[in-house]
Amino acid sequence: MLVAPSSEIGLKTIASIARRMGYRAIGVDVDLCPPSLLKEGSKSAPRLVLFPAKRIRASSPAEAKAALRGLGRQVIVIGIPENRETFRFMSRDSRFDFVEASPELVSEVDSGEAGLLTLSGAYLSFSLKNVVGSYRGLHTFGELVARCRRLSIPLRLYSTAGNEFEMWHPRQVYFLLKLFGAGKEVLLESLSLPAISEKLRRVSVQLDL
């Protein structure tokens, strides 16, 4: 799960609720919550791993490259493209761990995209904030799930919660995907982070968590 709290108290509340919900690791957006607060946040939930994540929003490949410069390997990188060209670039570049598909770019998810993601080893992701309070968002989410099923694209979901009321319990995500026809293997995989667990281990050790 990825969260974006704006204060230490918010992070502590989210961390304690996430632990009670059964999460073992959550990503924290470093733009809103500096890494120094991660250590404080981890004290409120000792068995929960907090790892830093950087969300890069770009409208061109040049802008995305500039944002990646100097980032290093200490964070999980999530790319948020604003157009098709940047979407393709981020899917191709192996420095991006996740490429977030916004509702406008769902129609760009095709077999070409599936091939690029397979080559780079990145995951296609979707923020559940687009679904809350918007039935149009729900419709595009359903379309995305159908495309991912058809093209066998690994999909990951996160909440991008700013406070505890924007979080998603794993069972809520499970039933949401089940309602849209996702198979059992997709349901379980969307709630876990198997392939980047090596990077997570490295990142969390460096932060001394």
Added chain:
Amino acid sequence: MTYELVLVLLLLPALSWLVWHVRRLEKALNSLRKTSLTVAGPTATEARKKRGKRYLVFLLLQEKPERRVEVVGGWITDALKRGLGELEFSLCRPHLIYFSPRRGRGVLRVNKECVAKVITCLSLERRMGNSKVLFVPIRTTGTLKRARKYLFDRQVSS
């Protein structure tokens, strides 16, 4: 005397044919009644399966805790009607069995086919009036007795 005897002898076959015909009709009617009863009504097993209910234990996190149970019940009803529509809502037949304003935990009874839809609808609703809420599903059970066990469990994970 002879004339009456002849009349009786003539009418007897007609009468016996009439009686035989009426009995045949009666038999046919009885068998039709039995057949129509079997088709129209469900068997006991089918009726029991149709009544399948699920008890959903949930936790409601509220920004401004609402003390009145009827307000929470009304929020659940409105959220489900908005998400499912009137037709699906009446098919799901949700009913708030129990809610504790102090603990924020409750039990919702729904039709077993509608569990995923009800959980998804309530997960998408994040506002109750002017305050924020979060509906957390803890457990789904088949009996109320088992649901009571999870009402006071601290952990909310599956």
